[in-house]
Amino acid sequence: MAQYYDYVLGVIPLVLGGLTGLLSVAGLDLTAALPVGASVSALIIGHALFVNMPTQPTAESTEATHRADAE
Template structure:
């Protein structure tokens, strides 16, 4: 199942290329549209790194649970 960071990795190139293309077609010069697209992609990366902080699994969650036999 895809998680948040999988979506972020997919959205980065879409924003960079797609937003730049849309702004260029809309009449903005390519040299002005490219920094706008890159800026929005950078904001998404910043959100993924600093707002929705990636966490590492703890030692407790990575160890298998032990079952106790009923005697």
């Protein structure tokens, strides 16, 4: 099952290429569209790292998961 970080890793290149291409087709120069797409991609990375940061499972949460699976 795909999780949050799987989606983030998939969205980063889509936003970079898609937004850059969309802005370029809309009439913005490529030299201006590329930094905009890269900035939005960087914001997505920043959100994944600092707002919804990855955590290591602790022993307590691992035990709770195993107990829930056993029931």
